[in-house]
Amino acid sequence: MEKKFLIVIFGGLGDLARTKIYPVLYSLYKKKELANCSKIISTGRRPNVGREEFIQILKDSIGGDDPRFFSLFDFVRLDLEKEDYKNLKEILLKFLEEEFIFYLATPPFTFESIIANLGDFLKEFPNERKIVIEKPFGYDLESAKRLNNTIKKHFREEEIYRIDHFLGKETVQNIFGLRFSNIIFEGIWNRNFIDHIQISALENIGVEGRIGYYDRVGALRDMIQNHLIQILTLIAMEPPCCIDEKAIRDEKVKVLKSIREIRYEEVPLYAVRGQYEGYLKDEKLPKSYTETYAAVKLYIENLRWDGVPFYLRTGKKLRKKETYAVIVFRKIPGLFSKLLDCIPQENIIGFKIAPENKIILNFQLRPLGGSLLSCPIPTTMEWSGPNLEAYETLFLDIIVGDHTLFIREDEVEKSWEIVQPIIDFWKDYQEIPIYSEGSLGPKEAEDLIRRDGRIWKYL
Ligand SMILES: NC(=O)c1ccc[n+]([C@@H]2O[C@H](COP(=O)([O-])OP(=O)(O)OC[C@H]3O[C@@H](n4cnc5c(N)ncnc54)[C@H](OP(=O)(O)O)[C@@H]3O)[C@@H](O)[C@H]2O)c1
Structure with a gap:
C-alpha cells in the first residue's frame, strides 16, 4: 500500500493558499491523487476565523461547495509564538504513521522561526517528513546561507523542497x-x-x-x-x-x-x-x-x-x-x-x-x-x-518525492x-x-x- 500522508499549510489564510494551494489541492483531490491524504491542516493567526469562516474561504477559493473535500481539512490557529504549536502537536499525535508534508506559505521573514519551532517539536515524532519552502529563499547570499543552515539543523536535504514555481x-x-x-x-x-x-x-x-x-x-x-x-x-x-x-x-x-x-x-x-x-x-x-x-x-x-x-x-x-x-x-x-x-x-x-x-x-x-x-x-x-x-505539477512531485x-x-x-x-x-x-x-x-x-x-x- 502507498504511504499515507498529512499536509500542514502554514499561512493557510493567505493569498497563495487561497489563489493557488486550495484550488490545486481540489484539482488533485478530484483526480484521486489525494487518496492517501489523511488530513490537511491549515494554520492561520487571525482570531476571528473559526471552522465556518474557514470553510467559506475554501468555498471561495475553489469556486464551489464540496463537503467531502472540506472534511479533509482542519483549521488551527497558530501564531509564531512557541506555545501555539501545542495545538498543532495535539492533532499530529493522532497521525503517527503518516508522512508529514509541511508547506510554508507565509511571508519569508517567518521561515526561520517556523522551521526552528517545527524542528524542535518534531524531535518527538517518528514520522517521515517533508518541508516545502516558498520563494524568496533569502534576501541575499548571506541570508540564504543562514536559512539553509537553519533548515539543515532540522531537516535533511532530501526532505527539503525549495519552490521556484517557474x-x-x-x-x-x-x-x-x-x-x-x-x-x-x-x-x-x-x-x-x-x-x-x-x-x-x-x-x-x-x-x-x-x-x-x-x-x-x-x-x-x-x-x-x-x-x-x-x-x-x-x-x-x-x-x-x-x-x-x-x-x-x-x-x-x-x-x-x-x-x-x-x-x-x-x-x-x-x-x-x-x-x-x-x-x-x-x-x-x-x-x-x-x-x-x-x-x-x-x-x-x-x-x-x-x-x-x-x-x-x-x-x-x-x-x-x-x-x-x-x-x-x-x-x-x-x-x-x-x-x-x-x-x-x-x-x-x-x-x-x-x-x-x-x-x-x-x-x-x-x-x-x-x-x-x-x-x-x-x-x-x-x-x-x-x-x-x-x-499542481509541483504538488504532485512533492507527494511522490x-x-x-x-x-x-x-x-x-x-x-x-x-x-x-x-x-x-x-x-x-x-x-x-x-x-x-x-x-x-x-x-x-x-x-x-x-x-x-x-x-x-x-x-
Ligand atoms: N501570493 C502569491 O501569488 C505568491 C506567489 C509566489 C510565491 N509566494 C510566496 O508565498 C508566501 C506566502 O505568500 P502570500 O502572498 O500568501 O502572503 P500573505 O498573504 O502576505 O501571508 C500569508 C499568511 O501568512 C500569515 N502570517 C503573516 N505573518 C505571520 C506571522 N508573523 N505569524 C504567523 N503567520 C503569519 C498570515 O496569516 P493571517 O492571515 O492569519 O494573519 C497570512 O495570511 C510568501 O513567501 C510569498 O513570497 C506567493
Missing part, C-alpha cells in the same frame, strides 16, 4: 524536452550557431498590494535571482547522464558555477535598473531606490557558451505582459546578404512561457511566386498547448552569488533611472543591449 510551468519544462529529445537541435545549440539569448519576464501591472514585500526586494531579487536564472540553466545545461534528479540538478549547478563573476566595479557594464515613474505616488512612499525593472548580461565560460551573452530582464508597468526566452542564431553569411536591401533576419527559437505556452521557430522563405533570388521573408512555425497550473523541479541548497546559494555584486553596487549607488508607465523600460536597458549591436526581441 520550473513547474509547461514551457519551461519543454526547454528540457525540446533540447534533449530532438537530435536536430543539439548540433546547433552552442556558440558556433547561437549569437545570444534573451530571457524576459515583462509585466504590465505594478506591485498589486504587495508593497511591504516588494519595496524591500525589488526586481532583481524577485525575478532574476530565481526564476530567470533557472530558465537560463535549462537553456544552457549539458545533457545529464540519466533522467535522475541528482544528475539533472548537478548539470544545472555546473552552469551556475561557469557563469563569469561580475566584479563590483564592472556592474554598470552588466546590469541596469529602473523605477517606473508613478511608483512612489502609487505606493505612497516618500522615497525609494527599489528597482521595478532590472536587466542583466551574463556570460557562461565553458566550451559550449563562451562569448555568447545571456540577457535577462524583468519589469513592472511595461507595455505588455509577456514571459519568454529567445534563442537568437547568428546571421547567415553569404548569398542573400549581398543582395541590395536584403538582410535576412536571424533564425529564432522562442519559448513563450506566459500568457501562452508556445514554442516558435522563425525562419526565412522565398516569397511565393518570387524569383529564385528574391529576398526571403520571415516565416513562423508555431506549436502551442494549454498552460497547466505549475503548482521527486526533487527534480526544486532548487537544491548549492543551486540557491550559487544563484545568489551571481547577483550579489549587483545588489552591493546598487545599494551604494542609489541614483535610479526612471521610465514611463506603459513603455518598454528605461533607456539604459536599451543601451545595455544596443552597445553590443543587438536589440530586445518581442515574441
Whole structure:
C-alpha cells in the first residue's frame, strides 16, 4: 500500500493558499491523487476565523461547495509564538504513521522561526517528513546561507523542497524536452550557431498590494535571482547522464558555477535598473531606490557558451505582459546578404512561457511566386498547448518525492552569488533611472543591449 500522508499549510489564510494551494489541492483531490491524504491542516493567526469562516474561504477559493473535500481539512490557529504549536502537536499525535508534508506559505521573514519551532517539536515524532519552502529563499547570499543552515539543523536535504514555481510551468519544462529529445537541435545549440539569448519576464501591472514585500526586494531579487536564472540553466545545461534528479540538478549547478563573476566595479557594464515613474505616488512612499525593472548580461565560460551573452530582464508597468526566452542564431553569411536591401533576419527559437505556452521557430522563405533570388521573408512555425497550473505539477512531485523541479541548497546559494555584486553596487549607488508607465523600460536597458549591436526581441 502507498504511504499515507498529512499536509500542514502554514499561512493557510493567505493569498497563495487561497489563489493557488486550495484550488490545486481540489484539482488533485478530484483526480484521486489525494487518496492517501489523511488530513490537511491549515494554520492561520487571525482570531476571528473559526471552522465556518474557514470553510467559506475554501468555498471561495475553489469556486464551489464540496463537503467531502472540506472534511479533509482542519483549521488551527497558530501564531509564531512557541506555545501555539501545542495545538498543532495535539492533532499530529493522532497521525503517527503518516508522512508529514509541511508547506510554508507565509511571508519569508517567518521561515526561520517556523522551521526552528517545527524542528524542535518534531524531535518527538517518528514520522517521515517533508518541508516545502516558498520563494524568496533569502534576501541575499548571506541570508540564504543562514536559512539553509537553519533548515539543515532540522531537516535533511532530501526532505527539503525549495519552490521556484517557474520550473513547474509547461514551457519551461519543454526547454528540457525540446533540447534533449530532438537530435536536430543539439548540433546547433552552442556558440558556433547561437549569437545570444534573451530571457524576459515583462509585466504590465505594478506591485498589486504587495508593497511591504516588494519595496524591500525589488526586481532583481524577485525575478532574476530565481526564476530567470533557472530558465537560463535549462537553456544552457549539458545533457545529464540519466533522467535522475541528482544528475539533472548537478548539470544545472555546473552552469551556475561557469557563469563569469561580475566584479563590483564592472556592474554598470552588466546590469541596469529602473523605477517606473508613478511608483512612489502609487505606493505612497516618500522615497525609494527599489528597482521595478532590472536587466542583466551574463556570460557562461565553458566550451559550449563562451562569448555568447545571456540577457535577462524583468519589469513592472511595461507595455505588455509577456514571459519568454529567445534563442537568437547568428546571421547567415553569404548569398542573400549581398543582395541590395536584403538582410535576412536571424533564425529564432522562442519559448513563450506566459500568457501562452508556445514554442516558435522563425525562419526565412522565398516569397511565393518570387524569383529564385528574391529576398526571403520571415516565416513562423508555431506549436502551442494549454498552460497547466505549475503548482499542481509541483504538488504532485512533492507527494511522490521527486526533487527534480526544486532548487537544491548549492543551486540557491550559487544563484545568489551571481547577483550579489549587483545588489552591493546598487545599494551604494542609489541614483535610479526612471521610465514611463506603459513603455518598454528605461533607456539604459536599451543601451545595455544596443552597445553590443543587438536589440530586445518581442515574441
Ligand atoms: N501570493 C502569491 O501569488 C505568491 C506567489 C509566489 C510565491 N509566494 C510566496 O508565498 C508566501 C506566502 O505568500 P502570500 O502572498 O500568501 O502572503 P500573505 O498573504 O502576505 O501571508 C500569508 C499568511 O501568512 C500569515 N502570517 C503573516 N505573518 C505571520 C506571522 N508573523 N505569524 C504567523 N503567520 C503569519 C498570515 O496569516 P493571517 O492571515 O492569519 O494573519 C497570512 O495570511 C510568501 O513567501 C510569498 O513570497 C506567493
